[in-house]
Amino acid sequence: MIFSVTLILVFQLAGVVLVQLLHLPVPGPVAGMALLLLAMLLVPALYDKVRPAGQGILQHLSLLFVPAGVGVVGHIGTLGSQGWGIAVALIGSTLLALLAGVFAFLALAKLTGAADD
């Protein structure tokens, strides 16, 4: 388990360093995710090494968003005065983005014959 956690931190660190060196517009952990995926493709044995910690963290992924979410207390003023507008824009746009994404996927999957197995 400790080895598994260490591996994940090593890849995060590598991602952070890579982003700094190349001035990439993505956050370090996203680059770390790409690096870990690449490493597993090159060395498939890594998969079983990172899986214990990986699955452990992801089981309660939504917990990790709570501290940032509580920041809402600092914006009660804005959310109060423009709350309705924000709610309509946010919900409407999220629905539209979901629909655009899912229909684009299905249309292209049909077109290219990339049916699910």
Next chain:
Amino acid sequence: MTDFAEIWGYLGRDPLLWLTLTLGAYVVGDAASRASGRNPLVNPVLIAMIILGTTLWATATPYPVYFEGAQFVHFMLGPATVALAVPLYGQIHRIRKAALPLIGALLAGVVTSVLSVVWIGEAMGLERQVLLSLVPKSATAPVALGVSESLGGSPTLTAVLVILTGICGAVVVTPLMNALGIRDWRARGFSVGVAAHGIGAARALQVNETAGAFAAVGMGLSAIATAFLAPILAGWLL
């Protein structure tokens, strides 16, 4: 009463209290979600936010004091993002097969998200700074904050809007897709990852393993696409 005030004065500054309360509030939220049979409306993040927000308000605790304790949980977002490579690798052969649909759905999702939020927001008469803070709302938090800052939005407001977008996506995706009769788990997972980042992905992981893996890909690609496209699109519109 003085005793309580004294204990509170001591504990209220201790990171341990806020760390414990953060986990405790989430345990309550998760138990409620479980009890409802994982009803999408009973979202654990939203419940935890309400419990903690009310507690901070009732005790007049400033957010930075709360964050002293909560930062240990917040820190785990980084490793969790890296760990998304695990389900992704587990589904890699299906992802490879669907490369073109993935790219198309990514562009459609990200462009629609940015354009529609600006148009609807303008129609609703939102202030310019709020609009700019809304632009990167579908991207994962660290990317969204960076984009918001570079556009002249408010990063802390963006952080909140990103979380609310994630909750909204997680709540609506299952009923919406069921109502439309969409059974392709790849399409369902990917689109929620693009539109509602990690919270959407967390919901997808709960519902179906394939959907979870495609949501992880969607979140990662959406972060990259938003970082490049949102500033360009916002430049045209605002």
